[in-house]
Amino acid sequence: MIVTRFAPSPTGYLHIGGLRTALYSYLYARANGGKFLLRIEDTDLKRNSEEATIAIREAFDWCGLDYDGEVAYQSKRFDVYKEYVKKLLDEGKAYKCYMSKEELDELRAQQEARKERPKYDNRYRDFTGTPPAGIEPVIRIKAPMEGEIVIKDGIKGEVKFKVEDILDDFIIARSDGTPTYNFTVVIDDALMGVTHVIRGDDHLSNTPKQIVLYDALGFKKPEFFHVAMINGEDGKKLSKRHGATDVMEYKRMGYLPEALLNFLVRLGWSHGDDEIFNMDDMLKFFDPHDINKSSSTYNAQKLDWLNAHYIKTLPYERLAKEMKEFGVDFNSHAKGELLLNILRERSKTLIDMSKAANSIINAPTEYDQKAYDKFITVQTKEILTKFSEILTLNLDAKGYETLTNEFLQANEVKLKDLAQALRVALTGNSVSPGIFEVLEVLGSTETKNRITKILN
Template sequence: MIKTRFAPSPTGYLHIGGVRTALYSWLFARRHGGQFVLRIEDTDRERSTEESVNAILEGMAWLGLDYDEGPFYQTHRFARYQEVIQQLLDSGHAYYCYATKEELDQLRAKQEARGEKPRYDRRYRDFTGTPPQGVDPVVRFKNPLDGEVVIDDLVKGRVVIRNEELDDLIIARSDGTPTYNLTVVVDDWDMGITHVIRGDDHLNNTPRQINILKALGAPLPKYAHIPMVLGPDGKRLSKRHGAVSVLQYKEQGYLPEALLNYLVRLGWSHGDQEIFTVDEMIEYFSLDAVNNAPSTFNEEKCLWVNQQHIQRSSGAHLARHLAPFMAERNCDLEQGPDLAEVAALLRERSRTLVEMADQAIYFYQDFDAYDEAAAKKHLRPVALEPLKLLRDRLAELGEWTAEAIHGVIQSVAQTLEVGMGKVGMPLRVALTGQGQSPSIDQVAALLGKDKSLARLDRAIEYVTQRAQAQG
């Protein structure tokens, strides 16, 4: 069975680039009926925080990237790592290195002076003498001195690294704590990971990890190293490029499936299709179609994808995601129409849920003032007659539907022999406080009869006072 994993370090927010890695791993597992594991690589105790762990878990939950196992924490597995380190020592695949920092600094300086690439010279690799006093040794892996490591990468293709290019890396620090390359090998082995899908910044670690796995007699997973996500300036995506934390996109009103859709297309394609449901992503995803070149994050394109998803979503789905934004705006959803109906009405006009929430406020709250430009243009004394006639005829309506309201607007325009805009626009400002809204008959239908008539009364009073002020 195929088994993939996502293994973030909790040293900050859940990064957009990390989410794409998680998504590819999740899609590959789901596509093949496999399992997806979440592992928290928290061995960097100085930088790892509980807040970052929570941000990872919250981000994964919001995105719907459910995991079959985990979260596993590396800090809970130290006894297992010590066991494996001892196994490597006992089998002759690792050794204690007593080189001090001063010794290594001198070695590096001499190598650099000779124009050589700085690297450990294996001085304790075959040491059998008496260990120097007062030195807490590190443990180094005894990397093979000849031969080569061949990686048949599922994205990069065949990668060959000569063992002589690799040094004897540290697998346990002087305080006994394991290093990244050791812990990741043990975890992938113990957890039965069959496919390691990760960023190509890890490619240089892969030959080292393969050699450790071979020394342990462990099966080798297949590797897929996916290219970086870059900012518009061509540099690795980071905070300087704006919002890169997944939870920032949640706060900015993105739908989770829209963000996933945008990220899956950063380096993967299926024909010319741009918009995908999550089910379509699972059905079509393959590592064969992952591009080997870096992708550039484009905020405007991401926003466009979000807009497309909003327009294609049901009112009920939008309402579930919209409700928290309405709560932030102190809107009591019991004091207005069904939020699903409001969302369905506003979806063609909204790029984000934040924009939708801002447009929806007047359905649940009375506004304090009219938009100045809209009132100046449409709530003039000349609007008084259309507003009064509208108010009277709407009050007589037995069936409060958009169609019936539209009929009233039409009949008032015919009676007064004016264009529909001379009736509809004053009504729009009266009901919404703004100069723009969806079709005003639909807005009025959702607002309800009582609220619509009350707002018309207020507008009539406003126009009357304005006419009196003008004398």
């Protein structure tokens, strides 16, 4: 069975790069009848944030990424890690290192002076003497001292590391007894049965250390897939200057989770020239072996385009539910479904839809000054007055169009002389959906009331 996991550190919000990694892991497990696990890597007790943990789970809920079993918290597994530290010590595969901070600083200075790679010099690797007083030891793994570590990566292919270039006897437990990242990751992935690890390629340099630990502990190694980073359009690593990086910020900006997931799955993976992928499509086509080796580029215009697509195509009830969070209850309006369907054709985000809906549902309390000065004139006020007088029945958009054309012809008036002034009267500005559709939503009585208001 394929078992994947997503294992964020709760030190801040969930980054969209993290969500992409989670999505890839989720799709591979779900498509193959496997398990997808969520693990919170919270062993760094000084940097952890309960709010960040909540934010991660909130983002998962919003995106609809479910996980199997309970959320695993590393902070509740210290006894497990201590057990494996003891096992390695007892087997002579790890040792206590009593090197003081002063000794370490001196070693680093000497190595820098010789322009060598800073690394521990193994001085306590085979130490059998009396431990120095006053030093709480760290625990170091006995890493290989020569040769190569070869990783068969599902994306990058075969990656080779020379031991002397990257490894020393690295720390697996600090002097206060807390385990280090690479150690806990290996223990948890092995004990949780993780078969495939999909993660950002910023973790590639950690993988040789983890291979050493898998071998020392006798655990079966998972298959690794290291995904290239997401860059901004300037080619630099994605950051806030390129756009929002917090997953939940996209919700607040009016994006739909379907659009964000569709956008993210395409940042590094493709299926022919297809652009639109709902969850069923992703589950059908996604394979992590097809992920691109090169970095992907964040494109805000593509996200807007995808979001507009889902706004156009999602069922009315689903969109109406989403819009309640943006202050619009379409179900409470007599023509709510009609209005939503009108607005969905011209909205890139739910915020766009909210602004447009409120400008129609709510009678304007003020008017855009530029629009008012340009379109509300002595002539157009006279036209609005006459137009108001013929509004006696509630019609559909086609009916209002016919009525208006008859009015224009009878009064020798052009549509532009009426339509823009009418928009300002009805919505407070000169931008709206088709004027006949707006008339259908509002009805004749409300339309007359708003015309009366702007004339007085």
